Structure formats: C-alpha cells, structure tokens
Amino acid sequence: MSATAQIAFLGRRAFLRSIRQPGQMAFALVFPLFFLFVVSSGLDPVSSMPGFPADSYVDFMFAIPFVHGALFTALNSAIELGRDIDTGFLNRLALTPARGIAIMLGNLAGGVALVLIQYCIYFVGGLLMGAHFEAGLLGVPVLFALAALGAVAIGAAGMTVALRSGSPEAVQGIFPLFFVGLFLSSMNMPRNLIENDWFQWIATVNPVSYLIEGLRSLIVAGWDPGTLAIGFGVALGSIALALSVSARAFRARMTRT
Amino acid sequence: MPRSRGWIAHRYGCAVSAIVAERLVREFKAVRAVDGIDLEVADGEIYGFLGPNGAGKSTTVHMLTTLMPPTGGRAVVGGFDVVKDGPKVRELIGAALQEAALDPFLTGRDHVRLQASLHGLSRAERASRGEELLERVGLSDAADRKVRTYSGGMKRRLDLALALLHRPSILFLDEPTTGLDPQSRNALWVEVARLAREDDVTVFLTTQYLEEADVLADRVGIIDSGRIVAEGTPAELKAEIGRPTVQVAPADADERAAIVMTLDGFGSPVEAEPGRVAVRLDPGYDLADVVRALDADSLKVAHLELDEPSLDDVFLAKTGHRLEGQAAAQPESVGA
Numbered sequence: 001m002s003a004t005a006q007i008a009f010l011g012r013r014a015f016l017r018s019i020r021q022p023g024q025m026a027f028a029l030v031f032p033l034f035f036l037f038v039v040s041s042g043l044d045p046v047s048s049m050p051g052f053p054a055d056s057y058v059d060f061m062f063a064i065p066f067v068h069g070a071l072f073t074a075l076n077s078a079i080e081l082g083r084d085i086d087t088g089f090l091n092r093l094a095l096t097p098a099r100g101i102a103i104m105l106g107n108l109a110g111g112v113a114l115v116l117i118q119y120c121i122y123f124v125g126g127l128l129m130g131a132h133f134e135a136g137l138l139g140v141p142v143l144f145a146l147a148a149l150g151a152v153a154i155g156a157a158g159m160t161v162a163l164r165s166g167s168p169e170a171v172q173g174i175f176p177l178f179f180v181g182l183f184l185s186s187m188n189m190p191r192n193l194i195e196n197d198w199f200q201w202i203a204t205v206n207p208v209s210y211l212i213e214g215l216r217s218l219i220v221a222g223w224d225p226g227t228l229a230i231g232f233g234v235a236l237g238s239i240a241l242a243l244s245v246s247a248r249a250f251r252a253r254m255t256r257t
Numbered sequence: 258m259p260r261s262r263g264w265i266a267h268r269y270g271c272a273v274s275a276i277v278a279e280r281l282v283r284e285f286k287a288v289r290a291v292d293g294i295d296l297e298v299a300d301g302e303i304y305g306f307l308g309p310n311g312a313g314k315s316t317t318v319h320m321l322t323t324l325m326p327p328t329g330g331r332a333v334v335g336g337f338d339v340v341k342d343g344p345k346v347r348e349l350i351g352a353a354l355q356e357a358a359l360d361p362f363l364t365g366r367d368h369v370r371l372q373a374s375l376h377g378l379s380r381a382e383r384a385s386r387g388e389e390l391l392e393r394v395g396l397s398d399a400a401d402r403k404v405r406t407y408s409g410g411m412k413r414r415l416d417l418a419l420a421l422l423h424r425p426s427i428l429f430l431d432e433p434t435t436g437l438d439p440q441s442r443n444a445l446w447v448e449v450a451r452l453a454r455e456d457d458v459t460v461f462l463t464t465q466y467l468e469e470a471d472v473l474a475d476r477v478g479i480i481d482s483g484r485i486v487a488e489g490t491p492a493e494l495k496a497e498i499g500r501p502t503v504q505v506a507p508a509d510a511d512e513r514a515a516i517v518m519t520l521d522g523f524g525s526p527v528e529a530e531p532g533r534v535a536v537r538l539d540p541g542y543d544l545a546d547v548v549r550a551l552d553a554d555s556l557k558v559a560h561l562e563l564d565e566p567s568l569d570d571v572f573l574a575k576t577g578h579r580l581e582g583q584a585a586a587q588p589e590s591v592g593a
C-alpha cells in the first residue's frame with residue numbers, strides 16, 4: 001500500500017476523532033472570531049494612525065483568526081499524538097505496515113482537513129464583521145493554503161514535543177509559548193509602527209510575523225508577490241525544519257525494528 | 258530444554274518453531290528488565306508466560322513483536338529474526354498489548370476499518386473480515402458505538418478482533434484479561450482456546466493469573482526478575498512440587514488419634530492447620546480412597562479437603578515468594 005493511501009486512512013481517523021470532540025471544536029471556532037470581533041471593535045481608532053496599512057482595524061486583523069485556528073488545531077493534533085503514545089495506540093499503528101512518515105503526516109493531514117473547514121467559517125465570519133478581501137475569489141484558496149501551511153509547521157513543532165515527552169500534557173504546556181509568540185509578532189500592529197525597539201526586533205525575527213503579513217497582504221493589498229513569497233517561504237522553511245526535527249524524534253520514539 | 262531444535266530448523270529451512278528466543282536481554286540504563294531468557298514455542302501451541310508485575314513479561318513481548326530491539330541475544334518469530342526482519346515478523350503476528358489501546362472517539366467499526374486498511378486488505382475483504390470478527394467477538398450490535406462507551410471486556414474483545422484481522426499465524430496477548438470480570442474472562446479464554454485448536458494459531462499469552470495459565474496454556478514459562486525460573490506443562494510443573502495433600506478436621510476431638518492412624522496408611526504426615534490432620538498422598542491413592550477408609554472405620558469428620566499443588570506453589574518453590582495479588586488457592590473441599 002502506498003504511503004499516500006496510508007496518510008489518507010490515518011488522516012481520516014484524525015479528522016473523525018477531532019470532529020467527535022465538540023468542546024474542542026467549538027473553542028477553535030468561536031475564540032478566533034470572538035477575538036477578531038472584540039479587538040477590531042475596541043481598537044479601530046488605531047487604523048487612523050498615519051502609515052497604517054489598512055482602511056479599518058477589522059481588515060488588518062482579519063488574518064488573525066486563520067493563525068489562531070492554525071495554532072489551536074495544530075496543537076490539538078499534537079496533543080492527540082501525545083495521547084496516542086500515552087495510551088499505546090502508537091504501538092498499535094507500529095504493528096501494522098504503516099510507514100512512520102504516514103503516521104506523522106496522517107495526523108497532520110487530519111488537522112489540515114479540519115482547519116480548512118474552520119477557515120471557511122472564519123472567512124464568512126470576518127466578512128460579516130465588515131472585513132474586506134482585496135485579492136478576490138482567487139485569493140481565497142491562496143489565503144487558506146498559506147494559513148494551512150502555518151498549521152502544518154505549528155503541528156510538526158507540537159509533534160516534536162509530543163514525541164519527545166510522550167505526554168499530551170507536555171504539548172498543552174507549550175501552548176502559552178506559542179500564544180506569546182503570536183503576540184510578539186506583527187499581529188496587532190505593523191512592524192514599522194511598533195515604537196518599542198525590543199518589541200520591533202522580536203517581531204522582525206519572529207517567523208510568525210511573515211506568515212501573518214503574507215495572509216494580511218491578500219486581505220488589505222490584494223496581490224503582493226513579494227510579501228506572499230516571503231510568507232510562503234517562511235512557512236515552507238518552518239515546515240521543513242519542524243518536520244526534520246520531529247522525524248528524528250519519531251525515530252527515537254518508535255523503536256520498532 | 259531442547260534449545261537447538263528451532264535454530265537448526267530455521268537454519269535448514271524445515272518446519273520451524275513459531276517463536277524461539279535465545280539469551281534474550283533488554284536493559285534500560287541500569288535496569289536489566291529481561292535477563293537472558295531462552296524459550297521455544299511450537300506451532301499451534303498456547304504458551305503461558307506467567308509472572309508478577311515488573312517481571313519482564315511485557316518487555317519480552319515488545320521484543321518478540323518487534324516493537325523494541327533487544328540489547329542482547331536474539332529471537333526468531335515465524336522463522337524471521339525480530340531485529341533483521343521486523344516487517345516480515347509483523348506480517349505474521351497479531352498482538353493485543355497490555356492496555357487495549359483504542360481511540361475512545363472512534364467506533365468499533367472505525368477501528369476495524371482503519372486496521373484492515375493499514376494491513377492492506379481490499380475494500381471487500383475489509384468489510385467481510387471485519388464483520389466476521391465483530392460477530393465472532395460479540396460486538397456486532399455495538400460496532401457503531403464509540404469505544405468510550407464500551408466496557409473493559411468489550412474493549413478487550415475488540416482488541417482481540419483487531420489483532421486477528423490480517424489472519425496472523427502467531428498471536429501475542431499481553432495480560433488480556435487483567436481487570437475483566439469473570440464472565441468476560443471466560444469468554445476470552447474460550448475464544449483464545451478456539452483460535453489455537455481450530456485455527457491453529459500459536460498463542461503467546463502473558464498473565465499474572467495462575468488460573469489463566471493453568472486453564473489455557475499447553476506449556477507455562479514462569480518468569481521472575483527477568484529470568485525464566487521454570488518451564489513445562491502445568492501438570493509437569495505441579496508434579497515437580499509433589500503429590501496432593503488431604504487435610505481432615507475431626508468432628509470429635511477424641512477421634513483425632515484414630516484418624517491419624519487411618520490416614521497414615523495413605524501417605525506421610527505433613528503440617529496441618531491447628532486441630533486438623535494432613536497427609537501427602539502416596540502415588541496410587543486419591544481423595545475417594547481416604548473417604549472410604551474413614552467411613553469404614555466409622556470416623557466422623559467436620560471438614561475434609563484435598564489440596565492439589567498449584568502453580569502458585571510452583572512459583573513459591575522456584576522463586577521463594579508468592580505471586581502478588583493472587584487470590585487464595587481454592588482447594589477442593591468437602592464439608593461433613
């Protein structure tokens with residue numbers, strides 16, 4: 001059986017498992033839209049600052065639900081992997097002919113399938129809140145693809161923690177780190193308008209900024225090939241790095257001969 | 258133990274033992290969990306691997322099922338080396354490991370579908386084999402329920418069905434009945450016995466229950482602190498310990514001496530509980546002979562029991578301690 005087929009079977013399992021946990025799903029759906037609503041309502045006057053790149057703050061923040069969704073769903077996938085290790089389900093899979101790469105990517109594939117559904121809801125929700133989308137219809141799949149790549153990168157990083165620790169709690173423990181990482185980026189303010197030097201420096205070296213700016217460019221500017229290319233480049237580079245580290249952790253964890 | 262048979266058979270390509278381990282070792286830093294065990298399991302045999310928690314049973318199973326490489330020695334399963342030919346070994350074996358590792362949010366049927374798919378069964382085969390096994394383990398009606406709603410026994414039965422999906426010739430069951438109620442335990446025993454007798458599946462069963470090993474296993478290996486301390490059929494192991502003991506409580510204390518004299522003809526006296534008389538029966542005598550003799554001498558007894566040597570006695574004799582958590586042996590007894 002091909003690795004692709006194995007990924008599909010394992011992805012289906014990961015997807016089913018997630019959608020059958022409504023509490024987890026509800027949080028990943030509601031929080032990003034709630035955050036968008038609250039922040040864009042409360043901070044709209046920021047958009048009148050000279051040099052602000054969007055007409056409204058809701059436009060500026062419209063990219064963030066996609067990043068939040070990526071973060072929640074990807075970390076949930078990693079938590080589920082930790083649970084599989086903890087309960088011995090990974091051993092069950094190890095006793096089948098499933099390839100290691102299929103087990104890893106299957107888990108991520110389920111998360112990506114789920115997050116794409118969430119993105120549809122975020123997109124409609126954002127438009128209903130008054131956001132505009134400059135890239136037009138063709139830009140929608142690009143927006144979703146870039147955000148999904150972000151989910152894969154975060155998921156692969158979370159998987160590394162799951163594989164190293166073998167514990168879902170350890171993955172939950174890194175969630176605040178990711179969340180802080182999100183805040184220390186250009187999430188709330190364009191980098192050029194961040195006045196505090198250290199904050200601006202961190203936002204500049206933080207790869208999340210480039211992912212957000214790639215997504216945001218489709219929303220507020222339409223097609224900006226340079227920013228998009230950097231966004232995709234950072235996402236793909238992060239995936240390559242995170243997957244190579246998690247693959248090493250996977251080999252150390254799965255000691256089957 | 259005839260260590261060479263399996264290796265020679267393996268080397269020359271003739272009929273092989275299902276499982277052979279030679280000086281198998283697994284160390285975890287300073288701990289030697291499995292300390293050079295040798296064993297050989299014949300095709301179609303049910304081999305009971307009996308030992309207390311932490312004895313090295315599960316570590317041995319993990320090595321034999323290719324989930325963990327040994328740090329010393331070697332093992333061949335189904336004719337294939339567990340280190341060099343892991344994928345080939347996995348094609349031949351099924352395993353239900355210590356915890357019934359199931360996804361609580363998937364249904365029984367989802368599990369069957371996933372496992373069958375990963376084993377490469379065709380769509381038609383997935384459906385027919387899955388239904389057949391769900392039916393066999395009595396889960397057809399619950400197949401579309403999420404596993405989180407299953408009882409412990411149902412989870413174990415689903416685990417067994419999943420282990421059998423790809424028709425393995427060797428089945429590893431790691432403490433399959435731990436935590437199950439007696440009814441579920443009996444149902445599982447029946448199914449395991451059927452697999453070996455009718456489907457010719459070799460079963461390697463770890464357990465900490467003496468009764469389970471006694472009832473199910475053709476041969477038993479007793480493991481303690483990572484070493485096999487005894488091996489044989491349950492009857493052989495018990496016979497090593499000795500003959501059964503008859504213990505009598507006189508109904509009238511004045512008849513105690515007469516009872517001692519009567520029992521004296523059936524074997525040698527052994528230590529008994531206070532107020533009782535006991536003899537270890539000589540070969541050729543059984544409980545019925547003793548009852549007839551007491552009756553013939555018109556001696557009344559308040560209690561009469563036959564204590565067969567148990568695997569627990571074997572364990573005690575071989576290791577110097579009893580298996581943890583075992584219920585007291587249930588002797589065959591007659592109240593008078």
